[in-house]
Amino acid sequence: MSDLRDFIAPGRRIVTGVNKEGKSTIISDGNIPDSALVSFEKIKGGELWMEKDIPVNNRENKDTLEGEEIQDWPEPGGMIARMLTWEAGLEYPMHKSNTLDLIWVIFGKLELILEEESTVLYPGDTCVQRGTMHGWKVLGDSQCTFVAVLLDADPLD
Template sequence: MSAPVNHFPAIHRVVTGHDAEGQAIVASSGPLPSVVEIAAIPGTVFHEVWSTTETPAPLNNGADPTLGPLTLPPPPRGTRVRFVDIPPDTDEFLAHGAARMKQAFSQIGDEAASTVQAHSPHPLMHRTESIDYGVVIAGELTLVLDTGDVQLRAGSVVVQRGTNHAWANRSGQPCRMLFVLVDGQFDPVITATFAHPTDVPVAP
């Protein structure tokens, strides 16, 4: 059976700025210039909205920051905003997807983010050193953690504080999420708990 078609509309982005007299203007209005499907996970699409590279963020008429390479985490001291379309999990992906995660996370510029092990509850288990605000815009999703799952629906908001997790789509239909990622720093006490001698890497 073929996968459900993604009927989500294209994202329309409006960026404001200032003219020479300091008046508010529309700097750009239209579709996002950076929309990328992840080759190792067909149907997973990143829609890059904006990013900042420092805090406080300079309020200027600078260039579009989404035109560079796709990168999962936010820049140091920065932020990143994106939509992500997440396709339904397939039996093939659940059985063999873990072996493709190196390729998938390499395409989004953070191969080290993948934490999948032979015993992991989902192939997409990963962790970034950031606080992520994830909002379900349409569809349903399951937040997978080390110790259990949480069902999410349109309107659900997840405050992801650098924890190991995955987004599982068990609904049979595509899901669209909005993410705001903010650069963070792990508490050393928490960092010390990450390495587990019993972890068994996934065979390539």
């Protein structure tokens, strides 16, 4: 796993909560759990947080990733936040999902491919992907690292 952690370099993940006196405190400070790391051909990453239901129950001082399996999509009414690094040249095929996705590019160049047009996202750019048919392509000679927050949504059709 050390190679995977070096590749995505997610840094610390700090989770806050409340103590017995109801005061704000840090309940977790460290790397994401090893069970939350993902590795596929040309894709490395890790889940940052997940919720099965929204609104979220903030009274529970629980790490939602502990003991959970990685999921491609959020559960009905839920959300997933992840950080991914895609290798240079990776092409993710056209697809759509019943989610609203917030994509924030941290490093590299990522082309968003739609049925009618395309555009390139650079570091600092954000895409709000609203369940439409789309694909992705990493441009240039560098990998692309981005954060994606996937929220369950009603289907377009």
